[in-house]
Amino acid sequence: MFHLPLHGLRVLELSMGWAGPYAGRLLADMGAEVIKIEAVKGWDPLRSSTIQPPETKRPWDRAPSFNHLNRNKYGCVLDLANLGGREPFLRLVAVSDAVIWGDDEAALDRLGLDYRALSQANEQIIVVSLSGHGQTGLGAEQTSGLSHLTGYAGGPPQRIGMRYGDPMGGMAAAGAIILALWDRRRTGCGQRIEVHGRENLIGVIGENVVGYSMNGREPFRRGNRHPSMAPHGCYPCAGDDQWVAIACEDDAQFAALCAVIGQPDLASDPRFADVVSRYRHQDTLDGIVAAWSRERAKEGVATALQGAGVPAMPVLNVPEVFADEQLRARGFFENVSHAVADTWEMEGPHWRMSESPGHVRLPAPSFGEHNDYVFRYLLGLSEDEVASLKAAGVTGRVPDWPAQV
Amino acid sequence: MTTLADLRILDLSDGVAGAYCTKLFAGFGADVVAVEPPGSGHPLRRHGPFADDRPHRETGALWLYLGTNKRSVTLAIGSPTGRGLFRRLVEEANVIVESFPPGRLDPLGLGFQALWAIKRRIVLVSVTPFGQTGPRAGWRATNLASFASGGQMCLTGEPDREPLLIGGYQAEYQAGLQAFAATATAAQNADALEVPQHVDLSAQEGMASALETCLPSWAYHKQDISRRPGAAEGAHTIGQLLESEQLRARDYFREIEHPISGRLTYPGPPFLLSALPWQTGRAPTLGEHNDDVFCGQLGLSRQELTRLRAAGVV
Numbered sequence: 001m002f003h004l005p006l007h008g009l010r011v012l013e014l015s016m017g018w019a020g021p022y023a024g025r026l027l028a029d030m031g032a033e034v035i036k037i038e039a040v041k042g043w044d045p046l047r048s049s050t051i052q053p054p055e056t057k058r059p060w061d062r063a064p065s066f067n068h069l070n071r072n073k074y075g076c077v078l079d080l081a082n083l084g085g086r087e088p089f090l091r092l093v094a095v096s097d098a099v100i101w102g103d104d105e106a107a108l109d110r111l112g113l114d115y116r117a118l119s120q121a122n123e124q125i126i127v128v129s130l131s132g133h134g135q136t137g138l139g140a141e142q143t144s145g146l147s148h149l150t151g152y153a154g155g156p157p158q159r160i161g162m163r164y165g166d167p168m169g170g171m172a173a174a175g176a177i178i179l180a181l182w183d184r185r186r187t188g189c190g191q192r193i194e195v196h197g198r199e200n201l202i203g204v205i206g207e208n209v210v211g212y213s214m215n216g217r218e219p220f221r222r223g224n225r226h227p228s229m230a231p232h233g234c235y236p237c238a239g240d241d242q243w244v245a246i247a248c249e250d251d252a253q254f255a256a257l258c259a260v261i262g263q264p265d266l267a268s269d270p271r272f273a274d275v276v277s278r279y280r281h282q283d284t285l286d287g288i289v290a291a292w293s294r295e296r297a298k299e300g301v302a303t304a305l306q307g308a309g310v311p312a313m314p315v316l317n318v319p320e321v322f323a324d325e326q327l328r329a330r331g332f333f334e335n336v337s338h339a340v341a342d343t344w345e346m347e348g349p350h351w352r353m354s355e356s357p358g359h360v361r362l363p364a365p366s367f368g369e370h371n372d373y374v375f376r377y378l379l380g381l382s383e384d385e386v387a388s389l390k391a392a393g394v395t396g397r398v399p400d401w402p403a404q405v
Numbered sequence: 406m407t408t409l410a411d412l413r414i415l416d417l418s419d420g421v422a423g424a425y426c427t428k429l430f431a432g433f434g435a436d437v438v439a440v441e442p443p444g445s446g447h448p449l450r451r452h453g454p455f456a457d458d459r460p461h462r463e464t465g466a467l468w469l470y471l472g473t474n475k476r477s478v479t480l481a482i483g484s485p486t487g488r489g490l491f492r493r494l495v496e497e498a499n500v501i502v503e504s505f506p507p508g509r510l511d512p513l514g515l516g517f518q519a520l521w522a523i524k525r526r527i528v529l530v531s532v533t534p535f536g537q538t539g540p541r542a543g544w545r546a547t548n549l550a551s552f553a554s555g556g557q558m559c560l561t562g563e564p565d566r567e568p569l570l571i572g573g574y575q576a577e578y579q580a581g582l583q584a585f586a587a588t589a590t591a592a593q594n595a596d597a598l599e600v601p602q603h604v605d606l607s608a609q610e611g612m613a614s615a616l617e618t619c620l621p622s623w624a625y626h627k628q629d630i631s632r633r634p635g636a637a638e639g640a641h642t643i644g645q646l647l648e649s650e651q652l653r654a655r656d657y658f659r660e661i662e663h664p665i666s667g668r669l670t671y672p673g674p675p676f677l678l679s680a681l682p683w684q685t686g687r688a689p690t691l692g693e694h695n696d697d698v699f700c701g702q703l704g705l706s707r708q709e710l711t712r713l714r715a716a717g718v719v
Contacts, residue, residue, distance in 0.1 A: 005594035005602070018617060030590050049618065050626075064621035095684075101503065122601065138639050145639035149572025150561060155638035160571050161560025161603045161633060167615035168582060173527035175586035178593050179409065179433055183680050186408040191680040199657055201647065203675030204425070204578035209658070211454040211466035212643040219643065223569050226551060232549060234567040243567055245553035256489035305713075306544050315568050318619045321556035324609075330538040330612055344625050351587045352536070352612045354517065354603035356594075370706045 002356045004031025010096040016044040019130045020100045021069045029070035029349040029358050040077035043399040045111035059338040060399050067364040068346050075365025076374040077395045085394045089123040098126040098177050106120050115192045125190040126180040129175050132197030138259025140165030144201035150219035165197040172200050230282040237291045237298035243315040244298040256308035261292040368397040407434030407681045418504035419448050421574040422532045424471040425581030431474035433681045443479040446691040447463035456666040463690050465470040472688025479692040479719045487718045493703050500528045505539040517603040526595040530604045533582045536607030552576035555612025562633040564701050663687045695719050
């Protein structure tokens with residue numbers, strides 16, 4: 001067994017919300033020492049993402065979203081907008097490997113903490129900015145073309161029910177930081193990385209850009225259908241809002257499906273005998289499959305089809321994902337105890353490594369939990385120096401928390 | 406050339422996930438060799454639309470897009486001769502990316518333990534819908550079935566209709582982007598500390614991890630806050646992207662010439678690294694680099710390559 005792969009890597013995370021902290025979480029899960037930096041007046045808004053009863057102690061340490069996204073990290077309160085915070089921050093940069101900046105570069109510039117200032121403090125520093133992940137205006141899902149491709153046949157574009165660009169931006173940023181480490185081992189220099197939400201999402205629909213430049217035709221929305229496979233869709237199952245996804249890739253799988261639904265003759269029916277005919281008659285075909293699935297539980301439908309070699313899967317809702325036997329069998333969910341927020345289960349690392357399996361090693365930091373570690377141990381400040389930072393409002397253990405959140 | 410040139414990746418995968426992972430590496434300068442089955446080539450070559458609407462293995466938009474900056478060899482790894490050659494390629498590689506059903510590589514003598522015996526610090530990245538273990542490890546899944554497993558499908562569509570796939574191949578692309586981060590982590594670790602690694606990446610786990618507020622709310626409060634939100638305002642078309650002044654000012658799109666498909670517009674770098682400039686090479690034709698790799702790198706003679714070709718190995 002070996003150390004976790006990013007053991008020894010120190011990352012400063014100034015970003016808030018979803019995208020940047022998602023990158024930090026991936027790195028922390030793989031062993032990096034990620035220090036989340038907040039300010040008394042500028043704390044991560046996810047801390048207030050859950051309504052708490054008024055008498056709750058330290059409500060800012062209890063929000064499930066914050067505690068999921070920031071596990072395995074350290075927490076330090078250091079206000080960069082305060083002049084007294086600049087010098088300790090640049091000293092921290094000097095002993096770190098990477099900085100994740102969540103806002104746009106203009107914000108860095110305004111604070112006088114642009115890439116040049118950081119690289120003067122440490123020429124090996126890797127600086128990542130994530131832009132276009134803001135909470136206002138059109139999301140990257142709309143501006144990238146992804147929403148345009150999403151929707152029922154003949155219907156309007158659909159919203160993606162999550163800020164899809166955020167985790168995608170976080171994954172990209174995490175991978176890019178590691179590539180920069182590879183480069184740094186060869187050049188001795190850091191670099192700057194820019195992840196733009198819109199451009200990153202165009203990357204995951206890129207074949208549509210190439211296709212459009214071939215023929216000038218806009219791709220059309222086709223719901224859950226496929227350009228060549230049929231049947232291919234979500235079919236209703238017994239119960240309220242219960243669905244199963246089924247896809248037939250070829251003739252053999254279609255014949256297997258016909259046998260499972262008890263209508264083996266359909267496989268040789270001229271309307272469905274080959275790929276082209278099935279595609280042409282898919283409305284009829286969808287009706288036949290739905291009439292069969294509607295009476296049955298989705299797990300049973302999927303298991304029967306998989307047993308015959310047909311790709312099928314119950315459409316899992318969120319509670320079902322949490323209870324899913326496949327995820328459970330792989331030990332995906334781990335129990336985590338938090339000093340303020342109690343014990344509950346959260347998802348483990350996103351991928352498994354045979355020689356250095358990762359786990360949730362630390363709960364999310366309470367506000368300012370590791371101030372001493374950063375100021376006293378990493379920066380070597382005296383107790384008096386830390387006290388004067390506190391007096392100046394540069395650091396603290398309690399956020400400026402509105403009476404009603 | 407960038408400093409990633411000495412990162413050598415063999416791509417045995419057959420779907421969008423593995424291909425997007427290795428496209429990103431190739432784009433930033435790594436040496437990626439797509440190992441394709443002789444004859445039909447990579448399955449992604451079969452997907453349209455096609456240049457001039459003529460279906461051809463060199464003109465499909467999906468392959469043209471996902472194959473950029475890669476080299477292509479053909480090799481039948483199912484045959485003993487092909488396996489022998491593949492093992493020699495492994496000696497010179499850092500990373501192998503694959504997406505076979507779990508357990509398929511072991512009987513070929515190409516499982517993680519066997520690869521490790523060939524190369525001390527090899528990284529094997531397995532990208533599959535459900536991972537290498539568990540009761541559903543052997544289940545078949547297309548992009549649709551895979552997407553259904555991760556919880557995200559219940560977050561898109563009209564509340565009173567069926568849940569929706571989000572555009573294109575998002576179960577696969579998400580797994581591909583995760584695989585990129587995972588592969589980079591393992592490769593960097595192998596490079597710095599000589600630690601080998603078998604990365605087991607499950608698309609389902611990746612999607613479940615990206616559920617944002619929904620999963621934590623359920624895990625902690627047993628509140629299911631997921632909703633299907635319905636239609637979107639202001640969605641940009643592909644044509645609008647290509648005309649976007651902002652993207653143009655950033656030189657985002659790239660024109661790339663291809664000997665058979667001609668000059669087409671491609672998305673540029675999905676993210677920018679100041680010291681690793683995005684490469685603008687095209688997708689390789691099937692087996693375009695057989696000579697380079699088998700003769701140039703492995704030292705086979707032309708006659709030997711001809712013999713392998715005749716035997717259907719390349």
